[in-house]
Amino acid sequence: MGNKIFYFTGTGNSIAIAKTLADSLGDTELIPMASAMHGDINIRGERIGLVFPVYAWGMPRLVVDFARHLKPEAGQYVFAVTTCGGTLGKTLVQLDKALQLNGSKLNAGFAVRGSFLISLEGSNEEGLINFMSWLGRKTTPDEAENRLPEIARIVKTKGSHKPETSNASVNVIGSMLYGFGLRMFQKMDKNLSATDACVSCGTCVRVCPRENVSIENGRPVWHQDCESCYACVAWCPQHAIVFNGKAPKLPAHHPDVSVADVMLR
Ligand SMILES: Cc1cc2nc3c(=O)[nH]c(=O)nc-3n(C[C@H](O)[C@H](O)[C@H](O)COP(=O)(O)O)c2cc1C
Incomplete structure (x- = not known):
């Protein structure tokens, strides 16, 4: 029986990591979490992996929903890799707890730094992030490239690896900000708009993990159920989607990932 890796990605780091791990493990199916949630999640597999970004020092809303629906079989090996900009907080501990509620657990949880970080002028959380x-500088995760061989080795042998975490100061503050952060992200799309460069191609609709974008009168419209993953901004072929009126710095996504990789429908 092969393995399954479920992933969620906005700007491409997580899918790049999921692909590398799938290649190292062999016989591994890659499945977007957003698509898997449409019916019962098929969890048949030797190993189940979850790869996703850290949002507000915790699990993105989509991953919370996914973990709630994921019901691994007793004894099935579950691992996760979370990718962040520098401070993961209690993301993996949170995932372990969510799995325990379903009678399972996280056998191995790793955090890596994504090799790409989107740069959006006018997003004003920079001071807090810095x-x-x-605060978390002594527990900053290493870059994905440096850690993936070790992670693959542990996962291949179904080894245990205590979920990695930041230090106590980050975790306390991060936990306080998490709920507020997720609520804020849900409405983040009010800052998005399309310029005249938009050609109504619908890429933004097809990459949105929340089905939160539709095309109306030839332009994208967002419906305030945003994940704040920036996939619509990152993958627009015309770079027509702007944040607070400003285009992202290019490149706006992981260089080794293509738009075809992140299409969900
Ligand atoms: C809405 C949002 C919240 C984020 N929060 C954090 C965070 O709390 N800590 C952190 O280190 N990085 C944070 N990041 C950075 C992402 O975790 C990081 O860029 C990740 O590699 C993105 O993965 P992706 O390319 O698969 O979407 C955040 C990014 C976004 C878009």
Whole structure:
């Protein structure tokens, strides 16, 4: 029986990591969490992996929903890799708890730093992010490229690896900010708009993990159920989607990932 890796990605880091791990493990199916949630999640597999980004020092809303629906069989090996900009907080501990509620557990949980970080002018959380990075500096995860061989080795042997975490200061502050952060992200799309460069191609609709974008009168419209993953901004072939009126710095996504990789429908 092969393995399954479920992933969620906005700007491509997580799918790049999921692909590398799938290649190292062999016989591994890659499945977007967003698509898997449409019916019962088929969890048949030797190993189940979850790969996703850290949002507000915790699990993105989509991953919370996914973990709630995921019911691994008793004894099935579950691992996770979370990718972040520098401070993961209690993301993996949170995932372990969610799995325990379903009678399972996280056998191995790793955090890596994504090799790509989207740069959006006008997003004003930078000061807080820098402060948290400074606070967590002794527990900053290593870059994905450096850790993936070790992670693959552990997962291949179904080894245990205690869910990695930041230090206590980051975790306390991060836990306080998490709920607020997720609520804020849900409405983040009010800052998004399309410029005249938009050609109504619908890529934004097809990459959105929340089905939160539709095309109306030839332009994308967002419906305030945003994950704040920036997939619509990152993958727009015309770079027509702007944040607070400003285009992202290019490149806006992981260089080794293509739009075809992240299409959900
Ligand atoms: C809405 C949002 C919240 C984020 N929160 C954090 C965070 O709390 N800590 C952190 O280190 N990085 C944070 N990041 C950075 C992402 O975790 C990081 O860029 C990740 O590699 C993105 O993965 P992806 O390319 O698969 O979407 C955040 C990014 C976004 C878009």
